Amino acid sequence: MRALHVITGLGVGGAEQQLRLLLRHLPADCDVVTLTGPGPVADGLSADGVRVVHLGMAGNRDLTALPRLVRIVRSGRYDLVHTHLYRACLYGRLAARLAGVRAVVATEHSLGDSQMEGRPLTRGVRALYLAGERLGRTTVAVSPTVAERLRRWGVPADRIVVVPNGIDLARFRFDPLRRHRTRRRLGLPDHARVIGGVGRLHPGKRFDVLVTALAALPADHYLLLVGGGPEESALRRTAHEAGVADRVLFTGERPCFPDGGPGPDLPSLVCAMDVLVSPSPEEAFGLAAVEALASGLPVLYASCPAIEDLPASAAPAARRVTGGPEAFARALAGTRAADPGPRTAPEAARHYDITRSAARLMDVYAAAAARRPLPSPSSAPSPQEVPSS
Numbered sequence: 001m002r003a004l005h006v007i008t009g010l011g012v013g014g015a016e017q018q019l020r021l022l023l024r025h026l027p028a029d030c031d032v033v034t035l036t037g038p039g040p041v042a043d044g045l046s047a048d049g050v051r052v053v054h055l056g057m058a059g060n061r062d063l064t065a066l067p068r069l070v071r072i073v074r075s076g077r078y079d080l081v082h083t084h085l086y087r088a089c090l091y092g093r094l095a096a097r098l099a100g101v102r103a104v105v106a107t108e109h110s111l112g113d114s115q116m117e118g119r120p121l122t123r124g125v126r127a128l129y130l131a132g133e134r135l136g137r138t139t140v141a142v143s144p145t146v147a148e149r150l151r152r153w154g155v156p157a158d159r160i161v162v163v164p165n166g167i168d169l170a171r172f173r174f175d176p177l178r179r180h181r182t183r184r185r186l187g188l189p190d191h192a193r194v195i196g197g198v199g200r201l202h203p204g205k206r207f208d209v210l211v212t213a214l215a216a217l218p219a220d221h222y223l224l225l226v227g228g229g230p231e232e233s234a235l236r237r238t239a240h241e242a243g244v245a246d247r248v249l250f251t252g253e254r255p256c257f258p259d260g261g262p263g264p265d266l267p268s269l270v271c272a273m274d275v276l277v278s279p280s281p282e283e284a285f286g287l288a289a290v291e292a293l294a295s296g297l298p299v300l301y302a303s304c305p306a307i308e309d310l311p312a313s314a315a316p317a318a319r320r321v322t323g324g325p326e327a328f329a330r331a332l333a334g335t336r337a338a339d340p341g342p343r344t345a346p347e348a349a350r351h352y353d354i355t356r357s358a359a360r361l362m363d364v365y366a367a368a369a370a371r372r373p374l375p376s377p378s379s380a381p382s383p384q385e386v387p388s389s
Contacts, residue, residue: 001028001365004078006069006092008085010052011039012228012253013200014287015084015109018165020045021256025166025358028365033072035065035088044257057087066091066098073099079369083136085109086117090128093135103368104136107163111141111149112282118202130154137368140361142285145305161374163361164306165285166354171256171267172294174343182264182272186224186249193221193336196273196297198266198288199280201229206279206302208238212325215242217332226269228253270295275335278304279321279328290352293318296343298335300328307348315348 005023010016010032020041023030032050034042035057042052053072057065073081073095080103083092089106096104110117119125133139133155140163141147147160180190188194195214199205207225214223225235225248232250239248254266270276276292278301286304293299293307298317301307307318321331367374 001080001369002076002078003028003030003080003082003365004073004076005030005032006081006083006088006095007032007034008088009036009039010034010042010045011037012041012255014165014285015107016041017256018109018287019084020048021166021168021354022358022361023050024048025354027358027362031076031078033069033092035091040253040255044255060087066095069095070098073101079103080105080365082107082365086119086125086129089136090132093132097135102137102371103365105138105140105364105368106133106136107140107142108146108150108284109142109165110284111146111153112284113149114282115204118204126153133159137371138364138374140364143305144309146284158374161364163357163364164352165287165290166357167287167291167294167349167352168256169294169345169349169353172270172291172349173345174296175271178268179271182268185264186251186272188222188224188249188272189220191220193218194273194275195221195223195332196226196270196276196292197223197278198226198270198276198291199278201225201227201231201235203231204280204282205231206281207231207235209279209325209328210277211235211238211244211248212242213329213332214239214244214247216325216329219247221247221332223248224251224269224273225249226251226254226266266291267295270297273297275300275332277328277332278302289318290349294345294349296345300331300335306352310348310351313347314351315346317346318348 033053035055038054045052055065081096081101083089083106093104139160142165144162147162150160151157197207197210210223239245256266258265276297276299278289281302283303286306289299289301289304290306300319300321307315321327
């Protein structure tokens with residue numbers, strides 16, 4: 001099967017890195033079109049042998065991109081078009097239709113209760129989304145929570161299927177030597193208790209809560225923030241005002257794969273942490289939390305459908321925390337008091353192995369290409385399906 005993936009951009013983001021990981025495991029001949037800036041993930045895809053085309057779109061209303069995209073779809077003779085992220089879903093679905101491709105799949109990576117990819121969910125955003133959705137055949141939700149949000153929006157249930165995000169378990173497996181080397185590279189003391197936060201640095205992620213919580217914890221606690229974004233300057237100011245600037249480390253955007261760039265990759269940074277905290281109140285999946293679980297870390301989260309959609313026994317070291325800095329400081333103190341035990345991946349992490357997600361997505365592709373009903377109900381595998389080993 002020949003498939004074209006259309007995505008808004010290829011910077012270092014969750015959806016973008018998920019696409020690269022997925023293409024490493026999909027048994028299909030895939031090309032990628034990025035509407036806007038190619039970024040580091042484009043370089044990584046090219047290194048993997050994937051053909052990447054940059055459309056050079058100047059803005060959301062650059063309609064000249066549409067005929068160019070139609071020509072790419074036609075000339076590639078693709079069996080299926082798969083779109084990712086809001087803008088790419090709009091343009092990609094329409095281009096596929098105009099090019100005569102009826103097997104169109106879209107993945108909804110970022111739909112929250114009040115925002116999508118940082119944009120407020122206004123009536124206009126919803127109306128445009130639903131209009132574009134009708135041009136496709138299947139909408140993939142990355143969690144049952146997102147599937148329910150799509151249904152509430154008005155997407156027919158028989159057009160929704162859940163294919164969870166996947167992780168590379170081997171890459172995130174805990175390695176004490178890698179932990180030691182990464183900490184030394186970052187200048188972290190051996191005795192440091194390292195709190196990790198992973199994600200784009202913008203207000204919706206609430207990383208300021210972690211900076212403020214750090215001030216209430218002993219001096220051997222450090223905060224390692226992995227990601228880039230417009231909130232970095234504000235977070236640095238908050239750390240300075242709280243008197244913890246020397247205990248907050250900013251790594252910038254870090255890839256999941258070791259592509260030879262400066263600095264450690266994301267799995268190495270997770271390996272260097274002692275606990276992962278996700279204070280964001282609204283997530284579509286919670287990929288960083290699952291990656292932390294794969295490294296055997298305890299996880300504190302405000303919202304994480306990937307964990308909440310499974311039984312509590314699947315992730316015993318994960319805990320939901322509500323409230324502000326004081327609540328997170330108390331919860332963090334509790335993780336230190338608990339016996340960490342060996343750092344091994346719990347059932348929840350194994351449930352999201354990328355090979356399972358890739359196989360499920362190929363079933364969706366086959367159904368879309370053959371115009372058959374979706375291969376399973378519009379929900380994730382039941383909790384009873386979580387493997388025990």
